[in-house]
Amino acid sequence: MKKSVLLLTIFIFSITQSAFAIDFEDAIFPELATSGRALAMGNAYVSKADDASSVFYNPAGLGTIRNTHFHLSNFHFEVNKGLLSSGTGGAISNASKNVTKMFSLDGTRQVLKNNVGKIAHSRFHMLPNFTSRYFSFGYLLAKRTRAVVTDPLLSTGFEYADRFDHGPYAALNISLFGGIFKAGISTIFLNRKELIGKADPAATLSVGSNSYQKGNAFISTAGGKITLPIVFLPTFSATLHNALKQDFKNGGSVGVPAAIKQSIDVGFSVTPQIGNSSRIHFEVDYKDLSNQFSDVAASRKLLLGMELDLSRIFFIRAGYGDGFGSFGLGVKSQKIEFDITTYAVDTTSASFRGHEDRRFALSLSSGF
Numbered sequence: 001m002k003k004s005v006l007l008l009t010i011f012i013f014s015i016t017q018s019a020f021a022i023d024f025e026d027a028i029f030p031e032l033a034t035s036g037r038a039l040a041m042g043n044a045y046v047s048k049a050d051d052a053s054s055v056f057y058n059p060a061g062l063g064t065i066r067n068t069h070f071h072l073s074n075f076h077f078e079v080n081k082g083l084l085s086s087g088t089g090g091a092i093s094n095a096s097k098n099v100t101k102m103f104s105l106d107g108t109r110q111v112l113k114n115n116v117g118k119i120a121h122s123r124f125h126m127l128p129n130f131t132s133r134y135f136s137f138g139y140l141l142a143k144r145t146r147a148v149v150t151d152p153l154l155s156t157g158f159e160y161a162d163r164f165d166h167g168p169y170a171a172l173n174i175s176l177f178g179g180i181f182k183a184g185i186s187t188i189f190l191n192r193k194e195l196i197g198k199a200d201p202a203a204t205l206s207v208g209s210n211s212y213q214k215g216n217a218f219i220s221t222a223g224g225k226i227t228l229p230i231v232f233l234p235t236f237s238a239t240l241h242n243a244l245k246q247d248f249k250n251g252g253s254v255g256v257p258a259a260i261k262q263s264i265d266v267g268f269s270v271t272p273q274i275g276n277s278s279r280i281h282f283e284v285d286y287k288d289l290s291n292q293f294s295d296v297a298a299s300r301k302l303l304l305g306m307e308l309d310l311s312r313i314f315f316i317r318a319g320y321g322d323g324f325g326s327f328g329l330g331v332k333s334q335k336i337e338f339d340i341t342t343y344a345v346d347t348t349s350a351s352f353r354g355h356e357d358r359r360f361a362l363s364l365s366s367g368f
Helices: 002-017 036-041 059-064 081-088 092-101 104-113
Strands: 069-071 075-080 120-126 127-134 135-149 158-176 179-200 213-227 235-241 262-269 278-284 302-310 314-321 324-332 334-348 356-366
Touching: 036 314, 036 324, 036 356, 059 158, 059 179, 059 213, 075 081, 081 092, 081 104, 081 120, 081 356, 092 104, 104 120, 104 135, 104 158, 120 302, 120 356, 135 179, 314 334
Parallel strands: none
Antiparallel strands: 069 127, 075 120, 075 356, 120 135, 127 135, 135 158, 158 179, 179 213, 213 235, 235 262, 262 278, 278 302, 302 314, 314 324, 324 334, 334 356
């Protein structure tokens, strides 16, 4: 009987650990800067990419950009259900204090130790840029933080991951055969600061700059698209992340971050015209075709997306990515782009629909 109880305890503990292992889901979201529009479509965006985020999803998409724009206030902000419920739970008087706390690692620890098992996730990025057909340049500022308390009594029961990326980038695109074939490449001088670790939930967490792994590298993204000039415009596309297979260099005292894996995403789409000024886009993508992330189930890498375009101003989006549904609404003009999105990821390492982490995002870009 004692042996059976011990084995059951070990089994339950192993499940808990796999369900709450903290990482950045790079197998499903390898892009350095995500798009709220893409996330609403299940992140199935390799073929559709036709805006400033093409730089990271598929640089070949620059060739389908309709209008030149210069946007300085291009930002994306998201939080998850775990952060919202943990920060706003309890007395109303504590809600604002707790939400503020959760934008620092130690503040997150303080709140999560009373919300065991809830994952807190936040992401913010700015992407001021000038983008035109065939050319784009800008600057990336991106920060992601994830954390969870798996056991308040365990000295390593607080797990956390924090990543900060920044750097200038530029991208080029060429179109051949009347736009049937497009190819593009982008390069960013990426400066990364990253910290992944475990700590005691009951002890103050003091994290200095020297605790982070640091490094920089020229990271390139290459992509191609073939659009057949027939009804529904069937499009085949592919993206190669970290095309030159560069590692981070010039690290701090604790070394450099792990290398960005050279992974391949592929996609297929059709875009039927459903009215004089409306069209609907359907896309299916497969992430990590070369299986660099072999510990992630193949079924989780299949993504589906849909976007209903009404007069190129109003957009309704839905998708299926990482085993869960997504949805979003968007408004777009020359001066402003606004998107609200909800999507989810699977927090388990390999299983399909193992544990849902529901997220909510707001994207806003303005300029001229």
